[in-house]
Amino acid sequence: xxxxxxVDGLRAAFPDEILHSYTNQGQTAVVVRPGRIxxxxxxxxxxxTIRMNHLRSLCGVDNVRxxxxxxxxxxxxxxxYSIPLRHEIRVRAEVGDKEPAIDSVVELWAGANWxxxxxxxxxxxxxNNHPDLRRVLMPDDWVGHPxxxxxxxxxxxxxxxxxxxxxxxxxxxxxxxxPEGHAHSQAIPDEEDEE
Amino acid sequence: MDILLMLVWIVILFVVVMLHVAYATYFERKIIGHMQVRLxxxxxxxxxxxxxxxxxxxxxxxxxxxxxxxDRPTFLAxxxxxxxxxxxxxxxxxxxxxxVLADIDIGLLFIFAMSSLASxxxxxxxxxxxxxxxxxxxxxxxxQVISYEISMGLSLVGVMLMAGSLNLSAIVEAQxxxxxxxxxxxxxxxxxxxxxxxLAETNRVPFDLPEAETELVSGYSTEYSGMRYAIxxxxxxxxxxxxxxxxxxxxLGGWNGPFAVPFFPPLWFVLKIYLFMFxxxxxxxxxxxxxxxxxxxxxxxxxxxxxxxxxxxxxxMKAILT
Amino acid sequence: xxxxxxxxxxxxxxxxxxxxxxxxxxxxxxxxxGVLRVDLELDGETIVECTPQVGYLHRGxxxxxxxxxxxxxxxxxxxxxxxxxxxxxxxxCVAVERLLDISxxxxxxxxxxxxxxxxxxxxxxxxxxxxxxxxxxxxxFLYCFREREILLxxxxxxCGARLTxxxxxxxxxxxxxxxxxxxxxxxFLDIFPSKIEEYETLIDTNRIWLKRTVGIGKxxxxxxxxxxxxxxxxxxxxxxxxxxxxQPYDAYALVDFEVPxxxxxxxxxxxxxxxxxLHQSARIIQQCIDQLPPGPIAGPDAPDLVMPNKVPxxxxxxxxxxxxxxxxxxxxxxxxxxxxxxVATEVPKGELGFYFISDGNNRPYRMHIRSPSFIHxxxxxxxxxxxxxxxxIANIGSLDVVLGESDR
Numbered sequence: 001x002x003x004x005x006x007v008d009g010l011r012a013a014f015p016d017e018i019l020h021s022y023t024n025q026g027q028t029a030v031v032v033r034p035g036r037i038x039x040x041x042x043x044x045x046x047x048x049t050i051r052m053n054h055l056r057s058l059c060g061v062d063n064v065r066x067x068x069x070x071x072x073x074x075x076x077x078x079x080x081y082s083i084p085l086r087h088e089i090r091v092r093a094e095v096g097d098k099e100p101a102i103d104s105v106v107e108l109w110a111g112a113n114w115x116x117x118x119x120x121x122x123x124x125x126x127x128n129n130h131p132d133l134r135r136v137l138m139p140d141d142w143v144g145h146p147x148x149x150x151x152x153x154x155x156x157x158x159x160x161x162x163x164x165x166x167x168x169x170x171x172x173x174x175x176x177x178x179p180e181g182h183a184h185s186q187a188i189p190d191e192e193d194e195e
Numbered sequence: 196m197d198i199l200l201m202l203v204w205i206v207i208l209f210v211v212v213m214l215h216v217a218y219a220t221y222f223e224r225k226i227i228g229h230m231q232v233r234l235x236x237x238x239x240x241x242x243x244x245x246x247x248x249x250x251x252x253x254x255x256x257x258x259x260x261x262x263x264x265x266d267r268p269t270f271l272a273x274x275x276x277x278x279x280x281x282x283x284x285x286x287x288x289x290x291x292x293x294x295v296l297a298d299i300d301i302g303l304l305f306i307f308a309m310s311s312l313a314s315x316x317x318x319x320x321x322x323x324x325x326x327x328x329x330x331x332x333x334x335x336x337x338x339q340v341i342s343y344e345i346s347m348g349l350s351l352v353g354v355m356l357m358a359g360s361l362n363l364s365a366i367v368e369a370q371x372x373x374x375x376x377x378x379x380x381x382x383x384x385x386x387x388x389x390x391x392x393x394l395a396e397t398n399r400v401p402f403d404l405p406e407a408e409t410e411l412v413s414g415y416s417t418e419y420s421g422m423r424y425a426i427x428x429x430x431x432x433x434x435x436x437x438x439x440x441x442x443x444x445x446x447l448g449g450w451n452g453p454f455a456v457p458f459f460p461p462l463w464f465v466l467k468i469y470l471f472m473f474x475x476x477x478x479x480x481x482x483x484x485x486x487x488x489x490x491x492x493x494x495x496x497x498x499x500x501x502x503x504x505x506x507x508x509x510x511x512m513k514a515i516l517t
Numbered sequence: 518x519x520x521x522x523x524x525x526x527x528x529x530x531x532x533x534x535x536x537x538x539x540x541x542x543x544x545x546x547x548x549x550x551g552v553l554r555v556d557l558e559l560d561g562e563t564i565v566e567c568t569p570q571v572g573y574l575h576r577g578x579x580x581x582x583x584x585x586x587x588x589x590x591x592x593x594x595x596x597x598x599x600x601x602x603x604x605x606x607x608x609x610c611v612a613v614e615r616l617l618d619i620s621x622x623x624x625x626x627x628x629x630x631x632x633x634x635x636x637x638x639x640x641x642x643x644x645x646x647x648x649x650x651x652x653x654x655x656x657x658f659l660y661c662f663r664e665r666e667i668l669l670x671x672x673x674x675x676c677g678a679r680l681t682x683x684x685x686x687x688x689x690x691x692x693x694x695x696x697x698x699x700x701x702x703x704x705f706l707d708i709f710p711s712k713i714e715e716y717e718t719l720i721d722t723n724r725i726w727l728k729r730t731v732g733i734g735k736x737x738x739x740x741x742x743x744x745x746x747x748x749x750x751x752x753x754x755x756x757x758x759x760x761x762x763x764q765p766y767d768a769y770a771l772v773d774f775e776v777p778x779x780x781x782x783x784x785x786x787x788x789x790x791x792x793x794x795l796h797q798s799a800r801i802i803q804q805c806i807d808q809l810p811p812g813p814i815a816g817p818d819a820p821d822l823v824m825p826n827k828v829p830x831x832x833x834x835x836x837x838x839x840x841x842x843x844x845x846x847x848x849x850x851x852x853x854x855x856x857x858x859x860v861a862t863e864v865p866k867g868e869l870g871f872y873f874i875s876d877g878n879n880r881p882y883r884m885h886i887r888s889p890s891f892i893h894x895x896x897x898x899x900x901x902x903x904x905x906x907x908x909x910i911a912n913i914g915s916l917d918v919v920l921g922e923s924d925r
Binding site for chain 3: 400403
């Protein structure tokens with residue numbers, strides 16, 4: 001099926017949800033409101049002529065420095081592919097500027113579980129009804145969401161776990177454990193490293 | 196005077212067996228190395244011949260780490276229990292006619308008793324380490340040894356019936372020095388069961404579950420280091436040798452060979468043991484590992500019924516033939 | 518917040534049925550393939566609950582890529598799946614070429630296909646080696662390394678590196694192949710099928726191997742799709758999905774190969790799929806060598822291969838230019854096409870996808886990596902629940918995860 005035809009079908013089924021659609025390098029994307037995202041994706045998955053049964057990727061984007069205007073700050077991007085019918089589509093859900101949140105699609109694809117956790121971890125987008133929304137890549141006690149554009153590349157401060165570990169190593173050093181060792185060469189970084 | 200002589204013999208046996216253990220590791224590493232398109236130890240001495248000595252010295256001088264929360268006395272004693280039990284069973288092995296430290300009439304039972312005791316060492320090591328990997332290893336070992344002890348004992352009942360004795364020397368004598376006299380042919384089912392049980396009893400591949408390194412890190416010996424770890428290693432190799440010796444005595448005619456060797460009567464015995472060692476190593480290089488429940492299934496559902504059938508068969512044959 | 522470094526363990530005394538205890542497997546464990554940690558809730562040796570934990574190798578590649586030019590970010594992809602770095606490089610380059618509309622000469626496409634398939638063989642050999650070792654067959658391990666060594670030597674001949682190549686570049690490849698490389702590769706292809714047979718004689722019909730793999734870790738086709746499994750894990754469940762066939766890139770449309778499919782979705786089916794893929798990869802390489810056309814190895818607008826003397830004196834909007842110094846001058850103008858693409862390639866582990874957003878700058882605005890290992894580890898809990906510890910190890914091996922790729 002032609003990608004634009006899929007978009008037209010989606011627009012017919014969810015007239016109020018579609019904001020706009022466009023094609024770039026042969027790939028069609030549709031920008032939607034977040035409210036009925038689960039229904040839309042279920043429609044895309046279960047409609048016989050579309051059958052988008054493979055969730056290729058799910059990720060979040062922080063649009064704060066993007067030159068295009070009119071976008072909300074955060075969006076969640078779903079790349080879908082139909083293995084039996086061999087067509088693809090991208091769904092971009094605008095999820096707002098502050099405290100972004102969207103419904104979880106774990107009920108449609110169990111594999112979305114970790115992808116949504118990752119998006120929450122790195123961008124701070126919350127997923128409603130997610131069974132286990134925890135950080136996945138960063139430590140549990142990490143402060144901030146690193147992939148946000150206002151998060152500095154180097155991070156704001158040393159992770160608490162690392163400073164604790166270095167303190168522990170220094171403490172152990174007092175018992176004659178590697179007196180010239182790593183604890184001294186890798187001390188807690190100085191302020192000048194801050195960006 | 197007798198006691199003194201006995202002590203000398205014990206020391207000689209101890210030293211000889213320890214050297215054999217050391218070189219059994221070398222033997223294993225070399226053979227596995229060549230089976231796996233590599234060379235094995237090559238650095239220390241000519242073709243790595245001094246490697247076992249270097250290993251021994253290294254493990255002797257390594258720090259003996261005892262985990263903080265381990266049950267200290269048990270933790271310290273476990274490897275010793277293993278080693279002592281295994282070494283004790285050496286006493287009843289007849290290396291050649293008259294070359295035996297303690298020619299007792301219940302030799303076979305004694306060896307079973309000792310190898311069961313050795314498994315206490317493993318279980319206690321697993322328990323006292325206070326590590327879950329060790330614990331699981333110890334539990335596996337306990338279950339495995341209990342199951343396979345049965346099939347092993349039953350598999351040898353046929354031999355006992357045929358020889359009419361539990362004395363190891365008597366079993367060898369009963370087989371005579373002819374090739375066809377060996378119990379290998381009449382007791383082929385018994386041998387099959389015994390051989391598999393032997394692998395399981397010594398925790399060798401494909402039954403090395405208690406120390407399966409990819410599942411349980413190193414099983415019951417995870418928390419051990421230095422000399423204590425080496426003691427477990429030695430016990431395992433002595434265990435292999437003892438089991439190979441029993442197989443040799445019960446099925447391959449012990450010290451008898453095609454011709455008598457003048458100055459060194461145990462030669463055939465040693466060669467047969469090394470044949471078994473080679474097979475152990477060969478299997479290790481070839482087979483994957485069983486899963487825990489499959490191992491139990493094999494023991495209880497296949498080997499024990501087979502061994503029982505073998506006993507009935509042997510008893511019937513004996514009744515008919517006499 | 519305090520984090521106990523050592524934790525005393527209370528081993529429960531079994532005084533009733535269903536006594537559970539937890540076991541934390543990894544991140545340092547001989548069989549968890551890197552720094553995967555799996556928190557297990559066990560009942561005896563049966564897994565009641567299995568929670569994989571990743572992130573120990575998180576290096577923030579997506580964040581880093583936003584601060585590097587497209588050409589610079591290429592080196593990050595080497596460190597994703599470090600076992601098959603070449604395939605990641607190719608995947609990245611294909612994606613950036615699609616994003617920025619850069620053409621690639623045919624010879625470069627063929628060379629990339631060759632190296633990607635070599636990479637697949639390398640990865641599958643390492644997978645077979647470690648998978649067999651996990652199940653206890655240690656000899657296969659060294660046999661596989663023997664052949665992998667030949668390929669690594671060939672990579673070294675090709676680009677000087679053995680692990681992190683960065684050989685494919687946006688718009689082409691870095692250097693042309695040498696006759697010695699082609700000869701070596703041909704010699705390898707001549708012996709390789711017999712070597713595959715050699716591995717198979719050791720394990721393929723071995724009863725213990727079958728007992729350990731058949732019927733273990735079963736995933737049906739629908740489950741596999743829902744869990745997002747790709748690559749051999751999906752094909753082992755009978756779903757015919759291979760990006761090389763579905764959306765061909767490089768020279769895959771020009772060569773003839775089959776996609777092996779399993780049906781049972783168990784560990785053995787995945788194993789068979791990968792073993793067949795070894796044959797198919799060798800077949801693809803052979804065809805590429807035979808068809809390798811002459812010509813340039815880099816496109817005219819390849820951003821990092823244009824020599825300094827070719828850089829235009831005046832930079833117009835829309836010109837592809839490489840070099841951070843020059844870019845500063847034209848920061849406010851669009852150097853590149855802006856837009857977004859999602860491009861997937863079939864790497865040995867599964868579908869590696871790059872979702873790029875370009876806003877016209879010389880750096881990606883957003884680069885999301887859809888890494889198959891990450892999703893496969895996420896699926897591990899569903900697959901391993903209710904099985905034994907030994908099966909968990911076999912399952913981890915069978916899913917073929919690489920933590921560098923998972924954690925990014």
